[in-house]
Amino acid sequence: MQRRLLSIVLAGTLFSIGINAQEPLRDSLLHRDFSFISNADPWLLSRNAAALSRFKTQNVSMAELYVQYGKGGFVNYDASPRVLQAGAEVASFYRLTDKIVMSGSMKYDNFSGHDMSGSAFAQTSRLPFDIVEDSLTHAGTKHRDTYQLVGALSWDFYKGLSLGAKFDFTAANIAKYKDLRHKTKLMDMTVSAGVYVPLHAVSIGLNYAYRRNTQSLAFSTYATSAQDYVSYINYGPWIGTLEQFGNTGFTDNSREQPLLSEYHGIGIQAGWDILPSLSWFNDMDYSYRRGYYGRKSPYTIVYANHHSHLLNYHSRLSLKLSRQVHNLDFSFSSENLVNDMTAYRMNRNTQGASYYEYLNPVKSANKAWNEVHIGYTGYYGIVRELPLWTVQTGLNFSQRKQTGYLYPYLRRQDLRTTEPYVSLSRNVIMRKGVFSLQAGYAYKTGSGDAFEDETMAKPSDKQKGFPVMEAFMYREYKYLTAPQYALNMGVKYAFxxxxxxxxxxxxxDFSHRHACDDNVFLVGKNHTVGRLTVGCTF
Incomplete structure (x- = not known):
């Protein structure tokens, strides 16, 4: 009897939802989804701001506040097992006149991570080298404030021919509240300018981009004890040197030292309307990166120089029907980086002032990153600008290949990961609102050894190898390559x-990641994140 009653209740609920989903809304605002609108045309999200002139729909903006809490030990060596975040974001696409379109966003994020050690840098991906704590006992709280401002403008000056410019600025301040302490200041700025040319069924675009990224480090201690603090200068796949904290070197306590990278890039875009409902978009850009760590002057030291080549490509085949949109995406990114450690000696001029003379540099690392993404996104039952169903599935593949050198030793690492994923979203239109459900699943596997050691020449009797940091090395290795799955689900109500x-x-929203492998270097096998968001679209 109870089962029959439950079946009747469920059937009635589903029937009523179905009826409500067919009733017209009092306000068309509920039929607009900011994410769907911004992703409808890949030109709008390209680095070429001139293509914003393609924005034809009604102006749309969003603003939201969020709070997020994550807990669990399945994190990388530079992350926290217990994180509290809160922030705000606003974004907009706005047609000012018939000829001018603008877009922009502002973000703020407040991050507090407990039991953190690892890297002293704010952005730890694709570093030429890393500065890592050499002890697990000095983990402490890290706090980070991040601000981002993005603005873009497009001007249609003649029959669709458009010029555009874009500005993307991010600043962050990070501090660790336990010795060995560090304060890190991040400045990441990208400025680009481009042109968009529509040629009937074919459209092309061209843009130039300049990026400047600076992470400035200042190290200090609060305690007055005679304890020594040691940092591990990680050249590559956990081969490097140890440095005692003092008034010289990478962790010099007498000055703030920047890791600077400058990028110069050029991009080309091409779109082809094969049929009225079928289009093909392509975007390729190449950048050259060059930078250094230290202070450039005759009286200060530059400790390392790096350069790299970057190539990115994105392609989308899009089929747009009356109430359906099908997108097939392919993207590829590659970077090949070389880092050299400087060799120098200190001299004194005739006035007695010291200055530095640089000798031939010594190569410390070759690093390569390759990433491939293949994905399908389907929007079904579109009501104005709101899909009732969204299906996403695809595959992410990545390779990280590194070789670190510390003569006569070298260490190689070649890690590859594969992650298929699938997600489903459902928007149910009701009398006074829209109720949304979302669920997703991903499974990730990896291959490759944690390290492969070789020698370039026979070591002498006095050479006893190089220092290692096994705890962080294996924690990173397992985090990247251990068999693992991720689950995410979310509910949303709009009115x-x-x-x-x-x-x-x-x-x-909730997400959960679980490692299907045991390892003593992992703090745990799970990491769960919960997020509450309150926002509006207008």
Whole structure:
């Protein structure tokens, strides 16, 4: 009897939802989805801001506040097993006149991570080298404030021919509150300018981009004890040198030292409307990166120089039907980096002042990163600018290949990961709002050895190898390559706030990642994140 009653209740609920989903809304605001609108045309998200002139729909903006909490030991060596984050974001696409379109966003994120050690840098991916704590006992709280401002403008000056410019600026301040302490200042700025040329069924674009990334480090101690603090200068796959904290070297306590990278890049885009409902978009860009760590002057030291070549490509085949959109995406990115450690000696001039003379540099690392993405996104049952169903599936592949040199030793590492994924989203249109459900699953596997050691020449009797940091090496290795799965789910309810023209929403999302492998170097096998978001679209 109870089962029959439960079946009747469920059937009635589903039937009522189906009826509500077919009833017209009082306000068309509920039929707009910011994510769907911004992803509808790949030109809008390209680095070439001139293509913003293609924006034809009604102006749209969003604003949201969020709070997020993550807990669990399955994290990388530079991450925290317990994180609290909160922030805000606003974004907009806005047609100012018939000829001018603007877009922009502002973000703020407040991060507090407990039991953190690892890297002293703010951005730890694709570093020429890393500065890592050499002890697990000095983990402490890290706090980070991140600010981002993005602005873009497109001007249609003659029959669709458009010029555009884009500015992307990120600043962050990070501090560790336990010895060995560090303060890290991040400045990441990208400026680009481009042109967009529509030629009937074919459109082309060309842009230039300049990026400047600076991470400035300042190390200090609060305690007055005679304890020594040691940092591990990681050249590559955990081969490097140890440095005692003092008034010289990478962790010099007498000055703030920057890791600077400058990028010069050029991009080309091409779109082809094969049929009225079928289009093909391509975007390729090449960049050259060059930089150094230290202070450039005759009286200060530059400790390392690096350079790299970057290539990125994105392609989308899109089929747009009356109430369906099908996108097939392919993207590829590659970077090949070389880092050299400087060799120098200190001299004194006739006035007695010291200066530095640089000798031939010594190569410390070759690093290569390759990433491939293949994905399908399908939007079904589109009501104006709101899909009732969204299906996503695809495959992510990555390779990280590194060789670190410390004569006469070298260490290689070649890691590859594969991650298929699938997700499903459902928007149910009701009388006074939209109720949304989302769920996803991903499974990741990796291959490759943690390290392969070789020698370039026979070591002498006095050469006893190089220092290692096994705990962080194996923690990173397992985090990247251990068999693992990720689950995510979310619920959201959107409604029109009375007496406003705003689609207000409340969303609750959860994600969980689990390692299917045991390892003593992992703090745990699970990591769970919960996020509450309150926002609006207008």
């Amino acid at each position: 029109v706030l009375p007496s406003t023209r705003m689609k207000t929403y409340i969303a609750l």
